[in-house]
Amino acid sequence: MKKSVHVVLPLALMGIIVLLFFLLYPPIAKSGRGNDNVVVSWPSYNSDLQPDPSLTRGALDNGLRYVIKQNSEPEQRVAAYLVVLAGSMHESENQQGVAHFLEHMMFNGSTHYPPGTLIDYFQSIGMDFGGDTNAYTGFDQTVYHVILPSGDEKELEIGCNVLADFARGALLLDSEIDRERGVIFSEKRDRDSAEYRNYVSYSDFAFKGTRYPLRWPIGKEEVLNKADHKLMKSFYDSWYRPDKMVVVLVGDLDISIAQQVIEEKFGHLRAGSVPQLEPDFGKIDRRGLDVFYNYDPELGTTNVSIETIWDVLPEVPTKALKKKELIQIIGDLIVGYRLEKKRENESPPFAIAHYSSGIIEKRIGYGSLSATTDGSSWKETLASLHSVLERARLYGFTESEVKRAKNEISGELKENVQTKSSRHSRSIAESIVDDLTVDDVYLSPDQEQKLYAPMLAEITADNVNASFRTIWNHSGRLVAVTGNTRLSGNAKDEILTFYKKEEKATVTNGTSVQDIIFPYLKAYDGPTAVVERRQFPELQMTRYTLANGLVINCKKTSFEDNKVHVSANFGRGELEESKAGMALVADDVINLSGTSSLSPSALDTVLAGSSVDLSFHIGEQASSLSGTMLSGDFEFGVQLLQALLLDPGCKEYAYKAVMQRFELMYTKLQGDMDGAILMQVQPFLAGNSRYYGLPGWDEIRQLSFGDVKSWVERVFTLKDLEISVVGDFDETVVISILSKYFGGQHFEAAPVRGRNDAPTFPVGQILKVAVSSEIEKSTVLIAWPTDDFWDIGRTRRLSIVASILEDQIRKTIREKMGASYSPKVLSYVSRVSPHFGYILAELNVEKGKETEIIDEVKKLVRDLRTKGLTQEELERAKKPLLTSVLENVKTNEYWLYSVLSLSVSYPEQLIWPTSIVDDISGVQLQELTSYITQYLDNTESAVAIITSGKS
Structure with a gap:
């Protein structure tokens, strides 16, 4: 059972976690050695918890560990992950941003895949770049994944060959580094926002004294500008070491074959330099009550929070620790229930409120109650949050509230067990990776139910109250007001004075229990033939x-x-x-x-x-x-x-x-x-x-x-x-x-669903929008009119056309020019407006280069129309789509929402599934070229340009 299922992180902390992934902690005591005298570690070695018995775990002589699990949902596909237990936290002062830059470079040339060939190769075997193949860099880990279209030996060899190249085969050519540099800056520009800047300011304040706010994965501009082969190689050799890597394979595979492939592809890898010492995490430089205030009107809202933050030491995952966490989860849930009832009974001054507690990567403990409000209601919101917190701290939770939370958790455990055979391989692999990166023990649904059910039976309100009070008895407390609340004079003193006043206010216990009868509507007992x-x-x-x-x-x-x-x-x-x-x-x-x-x-x-x-x-x-x-x-x-x-x-x-x-x-x-x-x-x-x-x-x-x-x-x-x-x-x-x-109601035939009038596409028009902001960037959107949804063959082919154009834009605008991080092209076709649809290209670009990028995209379109496609380009567009379709048609969601729902009004939906695979497989070069000629016409296009910056 994962805590993330039950609680929402506080707004102040949530953004940091979501945007920047996870902090980890130095390895715990280890045991076992390979032939290379490398320490081999598993979290269960020091724990009374045993991992899911369906996992096959092992270690190679060079220290690289692996986890394999056979799973047939979906059939044939395999989720293959390489976990490198190193990230931005491991960078030296002059390497800030190198870990993330290095992650990008893995796709730009390696031992077996010369620059510019890897993504094309993925597409040729039915894998989608971005969906099936991607990576991310966190503070203490870098994770790569490829989702293979098959689990046979050949495909496993391909997947592991790619991951092994990431592990120790990157070429890191200076020419490719220079080319990718523009993409890195484009990504940095894309991610820059008022929210991001607020998170940075908050973390600098809240986590001062630790390494956490000193190593943002995106890095420093001066480092990124100078990064070269030598700098990247130094980080690569220091931290991309077999003993800091784990390969995870989950899917429709033969375990013995998978083991052989891992040994063959990873067994020869060796570290590029002597081991480096793990960096010191530091300690939070804060005690007592403190205030954080940040005025930024671009946030558009105000976030108010009361938080407690403290240092903790890494703990070995044990049954006792799991029970402690379970009790804490129950407290989190109950505060959530109370916030929900507050909305029903009191019309609170805030729009959204969250409570959560826990430990951020086993180094920082926290409890946080936060809410979003408007720029004038921060006092009322802070007072309301304080009353919720103090009511819980002083009077505790009731047995009925605890019972509701226990029932909710029990229901989830039961559902997980009953649906365990249908769990998706990718989801399982991601859970295994998450546990590995924080040295936790991965448990099966059956193990979780066996572990937690007796605990739930024993837990009382007294246990939950004691846990909650322990969290809020820490000396460090932080009150934060951030966003569009503008305070004059000494804002921190004003917030502090108001909060201290609220601390003296009397808080009453307003707990009440409502008698509930359900179901309360009568069943029908008459005939319903x-x-x-x-x-x-x-x-x-x-x-x-x-x-x-x-x-x-x-x-x-x-x-x-x-x-x-x-x-x-x-x-x-x-x-x-x-x-x-x-x-x-x-x-x-x-x-x-x-x-x-x-x-x-x-x-x-x-x-x-x-x-x-x-x-x-x-x-x-x-x-x-x-x-x-x-x-x-x-x-x-x-x-x-x-x-x-x-x-x-x-x-x-x-x-x-x-x-x-x-x-x-x-x-x-x-x-x-x-x-x-x-x-x-x-x-x-x-x-x-x-x-x-x-x-x-x-x-x-x-x-x-x-x-x-x-x-x-x-x-x-x-x-x-x-x-x-x-x-x-x-x-x-x-x-x-x-x-x-x-059966007791009367229903008529389904109504006609649709409009007679169609919107008018703005042929040849240009829309320019200026957004006032401190952040300088632009977005360009180019659209070409198409048609509606109901000719399903046309709809499928327009989707392929959009995919081909996106690939062309990726190669030119991103890879050659480095001008946009993640260009997107989609085909929108209306289900309700006749003959209305469009293909839309969206690119985030540097301000001042909008016209250049628009012209380049239109040139790509002209070239597609005049020079046409190659058979190879067509196949590279079709194969990932077919892989996705073959997987999708084996899901309940597809049959419910794409086929059965509203099929009385749209009987053609019941025909489409019978043709989808053959239709896409049979798309010919000539007919797709005709679609490109018909619909990708620059003279019919419309353009929108959005610029952000100071007016």
């Missing part, structure tokens, strides 16, 4: 139409054991929107309202311990309630579906919370390049149709609660209902249960 049972043998699915008009689509699969996916569709979704933005607001209001009879917190209490997870969404063509559950929870899931559909909630406190969040979001988007895309570029590409892009805040703020409530009532009249069920179930039972809970 099946008037039509239509089978689709080629799809192995059945459609039932009941006498009351209810349509049920069923497809039994073996993709996920003991799991069912459900989607109930009705109405016309955004198509029946009464005012601009109504669907956007109503969607969130409904999801935050529970049912008419039960609040969200009461509903969550009912759900604790079950596997049922349903959410509401107003889509382009219909509204839906969709989600998953274990097969054994199907009736309970349908009871919840019944309550949400027949007794929907639309609460005023939810409306207030949603409007508060939207106001903060719009404030942020006004000074944001993403906001410019959503609110200006997307409408521009659709002829300023109100149905495309994000409505303006002036339109959203005019939607009253009465407006939303009236519209929601119309949406939930439920004139039609189509329920699709995919997964592991008994079809007779499914029909019986759905008849039982929906």
